[in-house]
Amino acid sequence: xxxxxxxTPMLLARRFTINPVLVIxxxxxxxxxxxxxxxxxxxxxxxVDQDRSxxxxxxxxxxxxxxxxxxxxxxxxxxxxx
Numbered sequence: 001x002x003x004x005x006x007x008t009p010m011l012l013a014r015r016f017t018i019n020p021v022l023v024i025x026x027x028x029x030x031x032x033x034x035x036x037x038x039x040x041x042x043x044x045x046x047x048v049d050q051d052r053s054x055x056x057x058x059x060x061x062x063x064x065x066x067x068x069x070x071x072x073x074x075x076x077x078x079x080x081x082x
Contacts, residue, residue: 022046030045
């Protein structure tokens with residue numbers, strides 16, 4: 001019970017924060033688009049979008065790091081060029 005009410009929320013709050021201005025903008029926009037169901041779903045959709053953006057950013061950083069690596073480690077040695 002203590003873990004579910006204190007430990008987990010504290011750990012998640014440090015890792016995942018949403019800008020309050022974005023929450024208000026999302027609420028207004030989705031309320032305008034879909035009414036009450038949009039307002040209810042606005043924050044979860046914003047959280048999913050933020051998570052996907054962070055994941056895409058991490059993938060881009062990893063690919064940029066790998067592109068600087070030795071071509072042999074990327075499997076390029078198995079390719080025939082010409």
